[in-house]
Amino acid sequence: MIQRIYNKDIGEKVGQEISVAGFVHTLRVQSKIIFLILRDITGVIQTVVEAGSSAFETAKGLSHESVVRIIGAVKESKQAPGGVEIGVKSIEVLSVADPELPIPVIVKGNDEETEAPTRLDYRWIDLRKPEKAKIFQVWTEFEKGWRKYWDENNFIQLYPPALMSTPSETGSQVFEVNYFDKKAYLAQSPQFYKQMGIASGMEKVFMVSPVFRAEESFTTRHLTEFTGWDFEMAYVESHHDVMDAEEGMIIEGFKAILAKFPDLEAELPSQPFPRITMKEAKEILAQMRVPSPEKYDLSPEEERAISEYVKKERGHDFVFIHEYHKSKSAFYHMRLEEGSDYSRRADLLYRGVEVTTLAQREHRVDILIKQAEEKGMALEPLKNYINFFRYGCPPHGGAGIGPGRFIMKILDLPNVREATYLPRDVKRLNP
Amino acid sequence: MIQRIYNKDIGEKVGQEISVAGFVHTLRVQSKIIFLILRDITGVIQTVVEAGSSAFETAKGLSHESVVRIIGAVKESKQAPGGVEIGVKSIEVLSVADPELPIPVIVKGNDEETEAPTRLDYRWIDLRKPEKAKIFQVWTEFEKGWRKYWDENNFIQLYPPALMSTPSETGSQVFEVNYFDKKAYLAQSPQFYKQMGIASGMEKVFMVSPVFRAEESFTTRHLTEFTGWDFEMAYVESHHDVMDAEEGMIIEGFKAILAKFPDLEAELPSQPFPRITMKEAKEILAQMRVPSPEKYDLSPEEERAISEYVKKERGHDFVFIHEYHKSKSAFYHMRLEEGSDYSRRADLLYRGVEVTTLAQREHRVDILIKQAEEKGMALEPLKNYINFFRYGCPPHGGAGIGPGRFIMKILDLPNVREATYLPRDVKRLNP
Numbered sequence: 001m002i003q004r005i006y007n008k009d010i011g012e013k014v015g016q017e018i019s020v021a022g023f024v025h026t027l028r029v030q031s032k033i034i035f036l037i038l039r040d041i042t043g044v045i046q047t048v049v050e051a052g053s054s055a056f057e058t059a060k061g062l063s064h065e066s067v068v069r070i071i072g073a074v075k076e077s078k079q080a081p082g083g084v085e086i087g088v089k090s091i092e093v094l095s096v097a098d099p100e101l102p103i104p105v106i107v108k109g110n111d112e113e114t115e116a117p118t119r120l121d122y123r124w125i126d127l128r129k130p131e132k133a134k135i136f137q138v139w140t141e142f143e144k145g146w147r148k149y150w151d152e153n154n155f156i157q158l159y160p161p162a163l164m165s166t167p168s169e170t171g172s173q174v175f176e177v178n179y180f181d182k183k184a185y186l187a188q189s190p191q192f193y194k195q196m197g198i199a200s201g202m203e204k205v206f207m208v209s210p211v212f213r214a215e216e217s218f219t220t221r222h223l224t225e226f227t228g229w230d231f232e233m234a235y236v237e238s239h240h241d242v243m244d245a246e247e248g249m250i251i252e253g254f255k256a257i258l259a260k261f262p263d264l265e266a267e268l269p270s271q272p273f274p275r276i277t278m279k280e281a282k283e284i285l286a287q288m289r290v291p292s293p294e295k296y297d298l299s300p301e302e303e304r305a306i307s308e309y310v311k312k313e314r315g316h317d318f319v320f321i322h323e324y325h326k327s328k329s330a331f332y333h334m335r336l337e338e339g340s341d342y343s344r345r346a347d348l349l350y351r352g353v354e355v356t357t358l359a360q361r362e363h364r365v366d367i368l369i370k371q372a373e374e375k376g377m378a379l380e381p382l383k384n385y386i387n388f389f390r391y392g393c394p395p396h397g398g399a400g401i402g403p404g405r406f407i408m409k410i411l412d413l414p415n416v417r418e419a420t421y422l423p424r425d426v427k428r429l430n431p
Numbered sequence: 432m433i434q435r436i437y438n439k440d441i442g443e444k445v446g447q448e449i450s451v452a453g454f455v456h457t458l459r460v461q462s463k464i465i466f467l468i469l470r471d472i473t474g475v476i477q478t479v480v481e482a483g484s485s486a487f488e489t490a491k492g493l494s495h496e497s498v499v500r501i502i503g504a505v506k507e508s509k510q511a512p513g514g515v516e517i518g519v520k521s522i523e524v525l526s527v528a529d530p531e532l533p534i535p536v537i538v539k540g541n542d543e544e545t546e547a548p549t550r551l552d553y554r555w556i557d558l559r560k561p562e563k564a565k566i567f568q569v570w571t572e573f574e575k576g577w578r579k580y581w582d583e584n585n586f587i588q589l590y591p592p593a594l595m596s597t598p599s600e601t602g603s604q605v606f607e608v609n610y611f612d613k614k615a616y617l618a619q620s621p622q623f624y625k626q627m628g629i630a631s632g633m634e635k636v637f638m639v640s641p642v643f644r645a646e647e648s649f650t651t652r653h654l655t656e657f658t659g660w661d662f663e664m665a666y667v668e669s670h671h672d673v674m675d676a677e678e679g680m681i682i683e684g685f686k687a688i689l690a691k692f693p694d695l696e697a698e699l700p701s702q703p704f705p706r707i708t709m710k711e712a713k714e715i716l717a718q719m720r721v722p723s724p725e726k727y728d729l730s731p732e733e734e735r736a737i738s739e740y741v742k743k744e745r746g747h748d749f750v751f752i753h754e755y756h757k758s759k760s761a762f763y764h765m766r767l768e769e770g771s772d773y774s775r776r777a778d779l780l781y782r783g784v785e786v787t788t789l790a791q792r793e794h795r796v797d798i799l800i801k802q803a804e805e806k807g808m809a810l811e812p813l814k815n816y817i818n819f820f821r822y823g824c825p826p827h828g829g830a831g832i833g834p835g836r837f838i839m840k841i842l843d844l845p846n847v848r849e850a851t852y853l854p855r856d857v858k859r860l861n862p
Contacts, residue, residue, distance in 0.1 A: 004666055021666050023632060023823055041585075041634040065823035069666075095794055097823035124819055127631035133587070136633070140588040147578070154472075156564070157571040158852045159658045162593060162617075162641050165860035177617070178607045179655075180647070184860055186593075186608070193853060196862065200558035201454060202567070203472040208639065210593050216611070224610075227590045235435055235452050235500075363526055384862045388555055392454055392496035392528035421589045422624060429596035429615055431627065431815045 002071060008042035011084050013074045020045065020086065021069040021094070023128065024062050026106070034059045036088070038070060041133060046080040047072060049088040058091045065097035065105060065128075105129060116417070123422060123431060135419055138257050138264070139407050143208075145256030146229065149249045155204040155231060158197050160190035162210060166381040173214045175224075186212035189400060191332075192385045194232040195361060198396040199388040206231040216426050220415040221353065221405060225424040232361075232398030239344040239360045240275075242397040243320055246348065246358060247271050250318070257410070266410050267317070274314050275346070277323040281306050296325035304352035322346035331371040333359040334397075338367075344397070351409040358399030365389040433502060439473035442515050444505045451476065451517065452500040452525070454559065455493050457537070465490045467519070469501060472564060477511040478503060480519040489522045496528035496536060496559075536560060547848070554853060554862060566850055569688050569695070570838050574639075576687030577660065580680045586635040586662060589628050591621035593641060597812040604645045606655075617643035620831060622763075623816045625663040626792060629827040630819040637662040647857050651846040652784065652836060656855040663829030670775040670791045671706075673828040674751050677779065677789065678702050681749070688841070697841050698748070705745050706777070708754040712737050727756035735783035753777035762803040764790040765828075769798075775828070782840040789830030796820040 002019040010018060022040035034049040036059055047070055049059045062068070072086040079085075103122045107129065119126040126132060150157070163184045167174040177184040187193075190207050197205035211228040231249075236242055247269075254268050276284070278296065285292060290305045298306065298321065310319040322345065323336060329343035336342045348356035362368045368389060372382060379386070407419040417423040422431065433450040441449060453471035465480040467490055478501055480490045493499070503517040510516075534553045538560065550557040557563060581588070594615045598605040608615040618624075621638050628636035638661040646653060662680075667673055678700075685699050707715070709727065716723060721736045729737065729752065741750040753776065754767060760774035767773045779787035793799045799820060803813060810817070838850040848854040853862065 001668075021825065039632070041632060067823045067825045094826055095820070095824050098821050101822055124627045124630040125822055127633070133631070133633055136587050136589055140582075140586075143588060144578070144582060147575070151571075151575060155571075156567050157574060158567055159641070161656055161853045161855050163643075163656050163855050163860060175615075176609045178609075179860065180645070180857055182860070184606075196555045196853075199555040200564070201470070201472060202558070202564055210590070210641065212594075214611070225592055225594050237432075387862070389526070390529050391532055391556055392498045393526050394452065394498045395525055421628075422592045424592050424594050426611055429594060429610065429613070431818075 004069070006042040007038065007040045007045045010045055010074050010086065011082060014076055014084060015074065017071065017073050017089070018086070019069060019071050020047075022067065023105075024064055024066045024068060024097075027059070027062055027064065029060055036062070036068075036070075036091075038068070038086075039128075039130075043130065045082065046077070046085040047088050048077075048085055049091070053088075055088050055091045058093065059088070062091075062093070063097045063099040065101060065125075066093060067095040067097075068093055101125065116415075120417065120423065120428065121430065127421075132418075134261070135407060135411060135413070136421065138261060138411060139403065139419070141256045141260045142253045142407065142410075143229075143403065145253035146249045148256070149252040150204075150206045150231070153204065153245075153248070155206045155233075156197070156202050158193070158202070158205050158207055160187065160193035160207050160209050160230075162187050162212070166384070175212050175214045188213060189228065190230050191400070192388070194230050194398055195332075195385075195393075195396065196388050198232055198234050198363075199391075199393040201394075203234040203394070204231070205233075218426070220417075221408075223404075223416060223420060223423055223425055226402065226404055226416075226420065229401040229403050230398065231401075232396055234394035234396045236360055236395060236397040239322060239346050239358060239397055242358045242360065242399055243273070243275065243322075243346055243348075246356065246399050246401075247273050253406075264410065265412065269316065269318055273318040273320055273348075274310050274316050275320040275322055276306070276310075278321055278325070279323065281321050284309055296328045298347075303349050303354060307349050307352040317351055319349050320346045321349065326374075329359070331375045331377060332361050332368060334362045348399075350406065353405055353409055354402075355405045355409070356399050356401045358397065360395070360397035363389055363393045363395050435500070437473040438469065438471045438476045441476055441505050441517065442513060445507055445515060446505065448502065448504050448520070449517070450500060450502050451478075453498065454536075455495055455497045455499060455528075458490070458493055458495065460491055467493070467499075467501075467522075469499070469517075470559075470561075474561065476513065476515070476517065477508070478517040478519050480522070484519075486519050486522045489524065490519070493522075493524070494528045494530040496532060496556075497524060498526040498528075499524055532556065547846070551848065551854065551859065552861065563849075565692070566838060566842060566844070567852065569692060569842060570834065570850070572687045572691045573684045573838065573841070574660075574834065576684035577680045579687070580683040581635075581637045581662070584635065584676075584679070586637045586664075587628070587633050589624070589633070589636050589638055591618065591624035591638050591640050591661075593618050593643070597815070606643050606645045619644055620659065621661050622831070623819070625661050625829055626763075626816075626824075626827065627819050629663055629665050629794075630822075630824040632825075634665040634825070635662070636664075649857070651848075652839075654835075654847060654851060654854055654856055657833065657835055657847075657851065660832040660834055661829065662832075663827055665825035665827045667791055667826060667828045670753060670777050670789060670828055673789045673791065673830055674704070674706065674753075674777055674779075677787065677830050677832075678704050684837075695841065696843065700747065700749055704749040704751055704779075705741050705747050706751040706753055707737070707741075709752055709756070710754065712752050715740055727759045729778075734780050734785060738780050738783040748782050750780050751777045752780065757805075760790070762806045762808060763792050763799060765793045779830075781837065784836055784840055785833075786836045786840070787830050787832045789828065791826070791828035794820055794824045794826050 025037040025039035028035040072088040077085040175186040324345040333343040344360040456468040456470035459466040503519040508516040606617040755776040764774040775791040
């Protein structure tokens with residue numbers, strides 16, 4: 001049998017007999033000739049079937065989206081896209097598609113906003129559009145870049161459990177699991193477990209894991225389940241060390257995607273990324289006359305405005321907003337200094353959307369308990385977590401990253417669902 | 432401030448003032464001198480504190496496992512491990528450990544089988560033993576190798592959802608989730624979703640995701656949640672193509688770990704791996720007089736015996752057992768040929784333990800439905816899955832891999848729990 005080659009490679013095979021395989025993208029049947037456009041993961045090619053062969057009879061009966069293997073000779077053709085086409089010798093039908101497709105594969109213009117629920121119901125047909133496979137190819141490359149940084153900087157990968165005996169953050173937005181004769185909860189973040197990695201002496205750890213949020217949110221940025229990237233590093237001096245490290249990861253990620261997809265509308269960010277305190281951000285936004293619904297936090301509108309400001313003034317797609325008020329900090333965020341009302345938390349905005357929350361953590365058990373009590377939290381469910389810090393734990397900090405949001409903004413997608421293979425929300429558990 | 436260096440690097444700094452940080456591994460207090468052995472992720476070093484300094488007073492009061500930063504001068508020392516030690520100038524206490532540790536960090540001999548539940552209760556202290564961090568460093572490298580193969584062979588990474596509307600395999604071993612006003616189920620495997628990737632035209636996909644099994648198993652190889660690696664590839668001719676590909680992944684994995692850990696008791700496997708049909712395996716086992724409790728499947732004892740046989744006769748740590756009877760095949764496994772009672776399924780054994788199940792899948796919707804009906808399965812819950820094949824789907828096959836089992840056998844650990852950061856079983860949801 002002839003080894004199958006990718007469609008993108010047929011240009012190198014003019015004059016040779018080759019084998020290709022893929023979906024029937026379009027079919028134009030004339031009395032003497034059939035033009036079958038074949039689509040594989042690398043693109044579409046034109047194949048030509050002449051009357052009088054058994055291949056002609058086979059091609060005539062094909063439905064769109066059926067899968068075929070074709071053997072034929074590559075020849076130059078001025079009419080064909082790419083300047084080459086295949087003169088078909090034989091067609092083998094590998095899979096027959098129902099003639100009635102529930103959604104079209106070929107669409108004119110932007111289909112993002114039209115019939116999104118139906119598209120997602122038939123996600124496996126939706127994803128056949130070539131620009132959709134690219135979303136996940138970009139994600140694959142982006143992650144490869146982050147992993148390169150983690151590898152070169154001695155990070156250890158750990159897999160945190162999704163099943164927990166107590167909710168990891170607050171109790172209200174957690175999914176409950178029937179676990180034999182008990183209840184379990186789905187992790188809302190691997191926060192506690194990455195900090196446990198530091199208490200285990202591993203010094204630098206990263207995690208890739210699903211996180212679950214039982215939130216009744218209906219925004220373009222929220223899902224009930226999404227992939228989180230997390231890292232944590234010991235012996236940091238402040239949250240600035242965490243920002244430094246994350247910049248390195250992001251730069252490796254962009255290097256990887258730009259190497260593979262030079263046509264992307266994204267640029268390699270320069271270091272250091274702009275860093276603005278929340279107080280400075282609020283001053284800038286006041287001058288810009290952007291409404292400020294919350295004194296100590298940014299609304300989505302403010303996030304977009306401050307990103308636009310930084311892009312204009314500093315030419316940068318990224319901006320860290322740091323030094324959050326304690327009311328907007330987790331109990332485990334370390335304060336700027338003892339007694340301060342502000343914490344060593346920073347959020348990273350990319351093109352107007354928050355893609356990361358990071359902080360130096362409080363590793364001193366007495367201060368940690370005090371901060372939990374100040375928030376009115378019950379200590380009993382936190383017992384396991386607090387114990388991590390009782391037997392020695394290095395100072396540390398880390399970040400939680402939403403890669404789906406990154407990909408959404410890199411590719412300018414209207415909704416994080418488009419960057420998610422099979423999005424899950426309040427209404428959607430299918431397919 | 433002086434940049435901290437790793438303990439392993441102090442040998443290069445003789446005569447220089449440096450900064451190190453880590454856990455107080457041991458402390459030997461004498462009247463004129465204190466020997467403080469400091470442990471970081473790279474190993475232990477000896478530091479020496481002389482009487483009369485403020486560092487001496489600080490060191491005297493330290494508890495084991497407290498975390499300190501030390502500044503001092505590196506000097507040669509015949510008594511010190513590695514031939515160098517640090518003459519301490521200053522000690523900064525970063526974290527104070529309770530003097531009473533719930534479990535020891537320093538153990539003599541093998542602690543695997545003693546007090547395992549207590550060790551796992553205090554997993555973050557258990558993991559401080561240097562040989563335990565190595566487990567996850569080996570995993571990190573092993574995964575890097577697999578990812579290198581996936582990257583070089585155009586695999587696209589997809590993240591499957593854990594939350595599903597219907598159980599992914601049989602209904603009995605599934606965890607139920609309270610999902611707003613409905614029920615959801617935790618994925619028992621990403622099987623359907625990786626096949627959906629093929630129906631989406633992505634051709635080669637891989638997934639790294641948690642899988643959940645509500646099994647009341649109490650073996651050394653079973654957990655209720657574990658990390659699964661999965662891949663799926665289109666246009667395979669048979670399950671042998673899937674085996675070929677997996678061999679390539681495994682070899683990259685071993686190359687990566689052997690490069691970083693040349694002292695590992697593992698060797699680079701040679702290609703091709705031995706492939707034995709189930710029928711041949713049963714014949715060999717009969718000659719070896721190993722009991723055969725099931726005609727069409729291998730018991731754990733048989734798995735060990737056939738692995739030992741292959742190791743002895745063929746010098747190989749791996750063996751594929753293939754051509755399973757239909758009663759031991761999933762409804763979605765393709766038969767050897769139409770009407771055959773045997774399927775294109777293969778299991779991979781490594782050092783006596785099953786680490787992979789792979790198969791060519793049945794992509795023809797009519798045969799798929801027939802095979803589901805033969806198994807007495809209800810078609811309604813399979814509707815979503817079966818629809819993946821109605822609108823064209825390439826022939827394909829793939830594998831599900833248990834990396835925890837791989838790591839367990841590579842490092843000769845007695846239990847998959849030891850290769851799992853935070854194991855979950857019927858009785859364990861903590862920490």
